[in-house]
Amino acid sequence: xxxxxxxxxxxxxxxxxxxxxxxxxxxxxxxxxxxxxxxxxxxxxxxxxxxxxxxxxxxxxxxxxxxxxxxxxxxxxxxxxxxxxxxxxxxxxxxxxxxxxxxxxxxxxxxxxxxxxxxxxxxxxxxxxxxxxxxxxxxxxxxxxxxxxxxxxxxxxxxxxxxxxxxxxxxxxxxxxxxxxxxxxxxxxxxxxxxxxxxxxxxxxxxxxxxxxxxxxxxxxxxxxxxxxxxxxxxxxxxxxxxxxxxxxxxxxxxxxxxxxxxxxxxxxxxxxxxxxxxxxxxxxxxxxxxxxxxxxxxxxxxxxxxxxxxx
Amino acid sequence: xxxxxxxxxxxxxxxxxxxxxxxxxxxxxxxxxxxxxxxxxxxxxxxxxxxxxxxxxxxxxxxxxxxxxxxxxxxxxxxxxxxxxxxxxxxxxxxxxxxxxxxxxxxxxxxxxxxxxxxxxxxxxxxxxxxxxxxxxxxxxxxxxxxxxxxxxxxxxxxxxxxxxxxxxxxxxxxxxxxxxxxxxxxxxxxxxxxxxxxxxxxxxxxxxxxxxxxxxxxxxxxxxxxxxxxxxxxxxxxxxxxxxxxxxxxxxxxxxxxxxxxxxxxxxxxxxxxxxxxx
Numbered sequence: 001x002x003x004x005x006x007x008x009x010x011x012x013x014x015x016x017x018x019x020x021x022x023x024x025x026x027x028x029x030x031x032x033x034x035x036x037x038x039x040x041x042x043x044x045x046x047x048x049x050x051x052x053x054x055x056x057x058x059x060x061x062x063x064x065x066x067x068x069x070x071x072x073x074x075x076x077x078x079x080x081x082x083x084x085x086x087x088x089x090x091x092x093x094x095x096x097x098x099x100x101x102x103x104x105x106x107x108x109x110x111x112x113x114x115x116x117x118x119x120x121x122x123x124x125x126x127x128x129x130x131x132x133x134x135x136x137x138x139x140x141x142x143x144x145x146x147x148x149x150x151x152x153x154x155x156x157x158x159x160x161x162x163x164x165x166x167x168x169x170x171x172x173x174x175x176x177x178x179x180x181x182x183x184x185x186x187x188x189x190x191x192x193x194x195x196x197x198x199x200x201x202x203x204x205x206x207x208x209x210x211x212x213x214x215x216x217x218x219x220x221x222x223x224x225x226x227x228x229x230x231x232x233x234x235x236x237x238x239x240x241x242x243x244x245x246x247x248x249x250x251x252x253x254x255x256x257x258x259x260x261x262x263x264x265x266x267x268x269x270x271x272x273x274x275x276x277x278x279x280x281x282x283x284x285x286x287x288x289x290x291x292x293x294x295x296x297x298x299x300x301x302x303x304x305x306x307x308x309x310x311x312x
Numbered sequence: 313x314x315x316x317x318x319x320x321x322x323x324x325x326x327x328x329x330x331x332x333x334x335x336x337x338x339x340x341x342x343x344x345x346x347x348x349x350x351x352x353x354x355x356x357x358x359x360x361x362x363x364x365x366x367x368x369x370x371x372x373x374x375x376x377x378x379x380x381x382x383x384x385x386x387x388x389x390x391x392x393x394x395x396x397x398x399x400x401x402x403x404x405x406x407x408x409x410x411x412x413x414x415x416x417x418x419x420x421x422x423x424x425x426x427x428x429x430x431x432x433x434x435x436x437x438x439x440x441x442x443x444x445x446x447x448x449x450x451x452x453x454x455x456x457x458x459x460x461x462x463x464x465x466x467x468x469x470x471x472x473x474x475x476x477x478x479x480x481x482x483x484x485x486x487x488x489x490x491x492x493x494x495x496x497x498x499x500x501x502x503x504x505x506x507x508x509x510x511x512x513x514x515x516x517x518x519x520x521x522x523x524x525x526x527x528x529x530x531x532x533x534x535x536x537x538x539x540x541x542x543x544x545x546x547x548x549x550x551x552x553x554x555x556x557x558x559x560x561x562x563x564x565x566x567x568x569x570x571x572x573x574x575x576x577x578x579x580x581x582x583x584x585x586x587x588x589x590x591x592x
Contacts, residue, residue, distance in 0.1 A: 058403055109582055112340040115403055116533050117582050119342075120575035123530055127572035239526060243411050246404055285415040292408035295401045296391040 008174065012167045019163030032159040036227060038268035039162040040220050044241065045248035045260035046169045047216030052246070053254030054182055055209045056189030057106060061118030062245040064125045065095045065214050067236035069221025074135045074231055077143055084146075084161065084223065091222030092215040099214020103207035110192070119242075126237040140232025143225040158227055165223075169216050173257040176212070185209055186255075240284060244268075247291040253303025262302055313556065320555030321452030322517060324459050324548045326510045326528060327535040329503040332462065334533070335542025336479040337496055337503075339388070343406040344532060345525035346413035347504050351377065351511020352426075352520040353417055359428040366428040367454060370512025374505040381504025382497050384409065389493060410525065417522035425519035451513035456548075458509060463544045465502070475499040479542060527571055534578035553577075 022035075044062060051057050069091030076082040076090055102118060109117055130138040149157035176182050184205045187195035196202045225231045244267065252263030267287065274283035298305055326348060333341045354373050355366035364372075392402040466472040474495045514520060535554055539546030554574055562570040 056400060058400055060407070105583065111400070112334075112403060113537075113582055115340075116342070116529075117579060120530050120534075120578045120582075123526075123575045124572050124579065127569060127575075131566075131569065239411075243407065246407060250404060281415055281419050285412065285419060288408050288411035288415055292405060292412065295405045295408065296387070299401055 008171065012171055015167050016164055019160050022159075029153065029155055032155045034272040036155070036159045036162050037272060038265060039159070039166045040224075041244055041248060041264040041268040042166040042261055043162070043169045043216060043220040044245050045252075045264040046166070046173045046257065047213050047220065048245040049249040049254055049257075049260045050173055050176060050216070051209045051213040053249050053259070054177065054185040054189065055206060057206070057209075058111075058115045058246070059102075059118045059213070060115050060242050060246075061102070061122040062217060063237040063239060063241045064118070064122035065098060065217035066221035066224070066241050067129070067233070068095045068098055068125065069218030070224040070231060070236045071129055071135050072218070073222045073225050074141060074143065077225060078134065078141075081146075084226070088161075088165070088219055088222040092219040095218025095221070096211045096215035099210040099212070099217075100207060102214075103210035106206045106210070107203065122237060122242070126233050129233050129237070136231060138233060140230055142230050143228075145226050145229060154226070158223055161223060165219055169219070170257055170261060172212065172216065173260075176209075177257050181205060181208065240287075243284075243287055243291065244271075247287055247294075249301070250291060251294050251301055253301030255300075256303055259301055259303050266302075313559065315448060316556035316559030317552060318448040318452040318555070319559060320548075320552030321455040322448070322513055322551075323455075323531060323535060323555050324551035325451065325455030325506070325513055327532045327539075327547050327551055328458055328462050328544070329506040329510065330532040330536045331539065331542055331544065331547045332475075332506070333500055333503040335536050335539075335547075336475060337499055338479070339385075339496075339500065340403045341406050341500075341503070342403065342529060342533075343384075343409040343413065344503070344507060345528035346410040347377065347380075347507035348511040348514060348528060349417065349520060349522060349525045350413055351508040352515035352524075353421065353511070354508065355512040355515050356421075356426045356428055356520070363429075366512045366516050367450070367509070370509040373508040373512075377508035378501040378505040381501040384504070385497050385500035389496070414522045414525055421522070423521055423523070425521055426515070427519040428515050447516055451516055454509065454513055455551075458506060459544060459548050462502075462506070466544065471495065471498055530571070530575040530578055534574040534581070537578060538581050 044066065047065075048059060048062055051059050072091040072094045073087040076087055082090070098121075102114075102121065105117055106114060129135065135141060145154050176185075184195070184200045184202075187198070187200050188202045188205060192202055221236070224236065228235065248263030248267050249260040250263070251267060252261065253259030267290065271283045271287065274286060294301060300307070326345075329347070330341065330344045333339050333344065351370055351373065354376075355369045358364040358369040358372075359366055388402060388405065392405065464472075466476055475498070478492050478495050478499070514524070531554065535547060535550045536542075538553065539548075539550035554577060557577065558570045558573045561573045
């Protein structure tokens with residue numbers, strides 16, 4: 001039994017190592033710039049899937065958690081100029097608290113109502129940020145990157161940080177999926193009443209899922225101010241995050257940790273290419289079409305397609 | 313206050329479609345606001361190229377929207393409802409539809425504000441010292457007419473009653489020899505057709521961009537839930553409450569807070585009394 005976690009740890013370290021090597025290569029800066037976005041989506045999609053895929057609660061409020069992480073970071077930069085690891089941890093914790101809050105919402109709201117409530121949450125939070133001048137209000141705020149990153153340029157440094165974060169996110173998701181927690185979540189996804197009757201602690205599991213999911217979404221958002229160097233509500237609360245967080249796991253497959261990673265890498269890369277070659281609106285159009293096509297034609301995602309092909 | 317009341321009549325018009333589709337048919341059509349915006353753009357195009365009255369356009373386009381709605385429902389039914397996993401994936405499906413409509417519009421018409429021109433826009437009448445702008449009054453009246461029409465449709469016509477029956481007991485309806493899928497197609501079509509008219513009203517009140525739909529997601533669902541899921545009278549009452557609350561909020565705290573009202577109401581209602589004011 002010891003061999004498996006050890007191997008997973010080794011794979012994780014290898015990926016981080018590869019990330020550092022890539023960062024050290026100093027190819028065109030744009031590669032890191034785009035790579036950061038793709039990796040950020042790996043974290044977001046994985047985090048969304050812990051709640052949406054494993055537990056079956058569709059969260060439309062991804063932008064709320066992401067932006068909360070980002071704005072926590074902005075607040076700390078403004079007030080104390082805290083270092084990046086502190087920002088990431090704090091962003092994650094604040095978003096985790098919000099996650100805990102929506103976890104209690106699941107007591108009364110199931111299915112569609114939960115999803116609409118999360119969407120509402122996102123808009124309410126955005127309105128509050130717009131009216132909060134200290135973090136830039138509606139006009140936004142310029143953030144100055146700290147001088148002298150530990151290595152390379154600041155973008156390559158952030159890229160490496162994101163590699164690390166996505167490995168952490170995927171590891172957490174994988175751990176949850178393989179443990180009794182994942183089985184409990186799957187049970188409540190299929191039938192909450194039945195799961196409760198069988199002695200599955202549904203409330204505790206849901207709270208756990210929403211909190212962890214919130215934490216990881218906040219973590220994904222925390223480095224965002226340093227990445228864009230200009231934070232304003234419309235970009236931080238962008239609905240694109242909600243659509244992508246949904247689309248990526250749906251395309252990859254929601255029942256396994258591999259699914260969101262596949263979806264995020266494929267869709268994220270495609271979007272980056274489309275943004276450069278066509279236009280950013282066209283890339284959103286593609287996301288929408290691909291999302292609808294997948295839910296209609298291949299509800300199990302790419303993983304499901306692969307499984308079906310193997311089965312034959 | 314008066315503006316809020318008038319706004320309420322208009323909000324009722326916008327929410328009727330959701331009330332019908334989500335409240336009665338139990339289909340989480342969160343793409344409804346996108347259909348409303350589509351209606352706005354139809355009104356804009358007809359107005360700017362032929363000088364057609366926006367509300368007339370909205371009326372003329374209802375068959376087109378009805379057909380569109382029927383097609384979307386058939387697709388939804390074939391892909392999700394028949395397989396029995398409608399709630400989760402259906403929700404994602406409609407979210408995708410919302411996104412496709414919004415992005416298509418911004419690809420075609422850009423993200424500039426679009427508005428329409430009609431004889432009554434810009435004029436106002438004076439009622440006992442309170443000036444009432446026609447651009448608010450007309451949508452309110454049309455909204456009230458739509459509410460009445462839907463109420464009559466549901467309570468007096470055969471198909472309307474069948475829709476009520478579908479929402480109560482699908483199996484019983486099937487046993488009575490009616491086809492629930494056909495009834496639901498009709499109801500969904502009517503809901504989307506209402507969006508055509510609502511969109512025309514929307515662009516009469518204020519200029520529209522493709523992303524305006526996002527502001528209305530919260531309003532529509534807040535009104536539908538507050539009104540008690542599919543109750544026509546409840547929708548109207550809830551719409552007026554929201555309209556007044558929003559305009560009071562805008563007066564006292566500034567317009568940037570008014571959007572939070574609908575979502576705030578929605579969150580509170582969902583958390584405290586999910587059945588709404590007129591819940592069954």
